[in-house]
Amino acid sequence: MTDTPIERIRNFSIIAHIDHGKSTLADRLIQVTGALSAREMTSQVLDSMELEKERGITIKAQTVRLSYTAKDGLTYELNLMDTPGHVDFAYEVSRSLAACEGSLLVVDASQGVEAQTLANVYQAIDANHEIVPILNKIDLPAAEPERVKQQIEDVIGLDTSDAVEISAKTGLNIEGVLEALVTRLPAPKGNANAPLKALLVDSWYDQYLGVVILVRIKDGRLKRGQKIRMMSTGAVHAVEQVGVFTPKMLPMDDLGPGEIGFITAAIKTVADCNVGDTITDDRTPAAEALPGFKPSIPVVWCGLYPIDADDFEKLRDSLAKLRLNDASFHYEPETSAALGFGFRCGFLGLLHLEIIQERLSREFDLDLIATAPSVVYHVFKTNGEMQELHNPVDMPDGSVIDHIEEPWIKATIMVPDDYLGSVLSLCTERRGQQVDLTYVGNRAMVVYRIPLNEIVFDFYDRLKSVSRGYASFDYTLDGYAESDLVRISILVNGDLVDALSFIAHRAAAETRGRQICGRLKDLIPKQLFKIAIQAAIGSRVVARETISALSKDVTAKCYGGDITRKRKLLEKQKEGKKRMRQFGKVEIPQSAFLAALKMDA
Numbered sequence: 001m002t003d004t005p006i007e008r009i010r011n012f013s014i015i016a017h018i019d020h021g022k023s024t025l026a027d028r029l030i031q032v033t034g035a036l037s038a039r040e041m042t043s044q045v046l047d048s049m050e051l052e053k054e055r056g057i058t059i060k061a062q063t064v065r066l067s068y069t070a071k072d073g074l075t076y077e078l079n080l081m082d083t084p085g086h087v088d089f090a091y092e093v094s095r096s097l098a099a100c101e102g103s104l105l106v107v108d109a110s111q112g113v114e115a116q117t118l119a120n121v122y123q124a125i126d127a128n129h130e131i132v133p134i135l136n137k138i139d140l141p142a143a144e145p146e147r148v149k150q151q152i153e154d155v156i157g158l159d160t161s162d163a164v165e166i167s168a169k170t171g172l173n174i175e176g177v178l179e180a181l182v183t184r185l186p187a188p189k190g191n192a193n194a195p196l197k198a199l200l201v202d203s204w205y206d207q208y209l210g211v212v213i214l215v216r217i218k219d220g221r222l223k224r225g226q227k228i229r230m231m232s233t234g235a236v237h238a239v240e241q242v243g244v245f246t247p248k249m250l251p252m253d254d255l256g257p258g259e260i261g262f263i264t265a266a267i268k269t270v271a272d273c274n275v276g277d278t279i280t281d282d283r284t285p286a287a288e289a290l291p292g293f294k295p296s297i298p299v300v301w302c303g304l305y306p307i308d309a310d311d312f313e314k315l316r317d318s319l320a321k322l323r324l325n326d327a328s329f330h331y332e333p334e335t336s337a338a339l340g341f342g343f344r345c346g347f348l349g350l351l352h353l354e355i356i357q358e359r360l361s362r363e364f365d366l367d368l369i370a371t372a373p374s375v376v377y378h379v380f381k382t383n384g385e386m387q388e389l390h391n392p393v394d395m396p397d398g399s400v401i402d403h404i405e406e407p408w409i410k411a412t413i414m415v416p417d418d419y420l421g422s423v424l425s426l427c428t429e430r431r432g433q434q435v436d437l438t439y440v441g442n443r444a445m446v447v448y449r450i451p452l453n454e455i456v457f458d459f460y461d462r463l464k465s466v467s468r469g470y471a472s473f474d475y476t477l478d479g480y481a482e483s484d485l486v487r488i489s490i491l492v493n494g495d496l497v498d499a500l501s502f503i504a505h506r507a508a509a510e511t512r513g514r515q516i517c518g519r520l521k522d523l524i525p526k527q528l529f530k531i532a533i534q535a536a537i538g539s540r541v542v543a544r545e546t547i548s549a550l551s552k553d554v555t556a557k558c559y560g561g562d563i564t565r566k567r568k569l570l571e572k573q574k575e576g577k578k579r580m581r582q583f584g585k586v587e588i589p590q591s592a593f594l595a596a597l598k599m600d601a
């Protein structure tokens with residue numbers, strides 16, 4: 001590859017709501033530009049992707065360098081930066097956007113603007129991007145490009161007179177997209193002679209190469225063999241490899257201003273590579289870092305415990321493996337009387353939590369129990385200290401608490417008019433405060449401030465069900481505010497069941513306590529004595545259920561019959577024993593915890 005002058009580089013990302021065709025368009029762009037430059041390259045490109053899939057390497061947020069000869073006869077270097085699709089990764093998205101000068105805003109012409117489109121487009125506007133609206137799926141009979149253009153103008157305030165109408169699926173007008181990139185996006189700026197300043201956009205662990213870092217060069221040059229310094233930590237590494245993705249990894253001698261590419265530097269874990277950090281030259285460092293660096297802070301925590309206690313070591317190894325590749329995931333050992341040995345895990349948001357849980361069960365074949373997710377509360381004590389509370393169990397005694405603050409979010413929900421009423425009541429029920437309500441055609445766009453605590457349980461599911469799946473939802477964190485919060489403890493025959501403690505607003509605490517007690521009553525099997533299940537706030541019991549004692553020994557019935565059947569029964573019982581937890585004299589089946597933790601209203 002030849003060195004492209006900076007004025008012929010275009011760095012862009014694609015922003016879109018889920019399913020509006022981002023991946024299909026990206027594939028088309030790779031295919032069309034590859035086919036234009038060299039036929040062989042196409043097959044190579046596709047081959048290397050196939051290989052990656054076969055090897056099972058996660059195809060992570062990466063870039064693709066495309067070479068495009070435009071109508072003006074000049075060849076341009078187009079760098080497509082992929083961005084993570086979900087709001088949990090808002091910070092990662094913001095850094096990816098900071099590495100580009102413009103965005104393609106892809107909107108499905110048969111669907112129109114959705115909540116996620118908005119959240120992403122506002123981020124692109126914040127990043128000072130030139131935004132090119134793309135109307136996709138115009139091959140569909142239901143496509144209404146004119147209506148959707150009007151919607152983009154009304155809702156986002158973007159001029160759509162030059163919007164590009166395409167079908168990513170059939171390949172219609174992909175050239176229009178490429179020309180728009182070349183003619184409408186600004187070229188990057190940068191000084192090749194200034195000290196090195198490179199933005200760390202992303203990093204991931206590759207089993208063959210170690211940690212791979214994706215960078216965008218702002219000033220200076222990044223070369224093989226160079227000693228680089230991470231400005232947030234001061235750590236120094238020697239660069240081993242420099243290159244670009246085509247999308248296969250193509251080694252280069254160096255990267256210059258405006259370019260996006262990768263480096264490797266014998267770095268052991270991604271935890272040493274903070275997204276948003278500035279990489280500089282160790283000998284002639286830049287005077288100041290690039291703006292906008294933020295360390296990643298988990299906002300949602302929950303306990304993860306192996307259902308089978310023998311799996312503890314396996315869980316520990318699996319978490320370490322995940323952490324290797326995901327610096328925003330945190331964990332620390334934790335013990336629970338109810339659940340045994342496990343880990344308290346921190347996530348960027350609910351989706352992140354789901355992804356990790358899913359990976360643990362699928363890739364690592366672990367059977368886990370997760371405690372109810374909890375947000376991070378700020379507990380202000382009477383002695384002036386502030387305690388960050390990740391686990392309801394650690395809540396200090398009421399007498400030393402001055403006040404508690406909880407995190408809030410700003411939620412944007414788009415929903416057809418017919419379901420607006422139910423969505424509004426759901427938000428109100430969750431202590432939401434309405435900020436805005438506007439209409440886009442027959443769709444309402446509502447903006448609410450809601451405590452994060454109120455959405456961590458089942459908000460998505462409820463929103464989907466009350467809107468029959470038509471509502472789209474997005475959120476950003478919106479600071480902390482004081483609230484009247486209490487911890488509800490669950491006691492079984494006077495013993496605290498730590499895994500079931502939770503924090504709630506005082507107004508909802510009793511109802512939730514009663515629900516859990518009611519549920520546990522049905523879930524805990526009768527035993528030889530009476531069992532009291534109580535919910536308490538501090539020392540005040542707010543709900544109580546009683547499970548009556550067994551009247552006779554029902555196990556006697558099970559015996560008799562042939563020996564194999566007996567053995568099977570015994571085996572089953574042993575299996576069952578493993579899944580029981582002892583509370584004082586009471587044995588509680590693991591399944592009871594699972595069910596009790598599922599707290600739908």
Ligand SMILES: Nc1nc2c(ncn2[C@@H]2O[C@H](COP(=O)(O)OP(=O)(O)OP(=O)(O)O)[C@@H](O)[C@H]2O)c(=O)[nH]1
Pocket residue numbers: 016017018019020021022023024025085136137138139140166167168169170
């Ligand atoms: N009819 C039609 N379907 C399309 C077009 N572009 C994409 N699709 C289809 O829309 C669906 C979603 O496309 P993707 O490219 O996976 O969408 P995405 O935005 O990348 O979605 P995520 O990867 O899930 O975020 C797929 O079934 C595509 O085949 C188009 O121009 N016309």
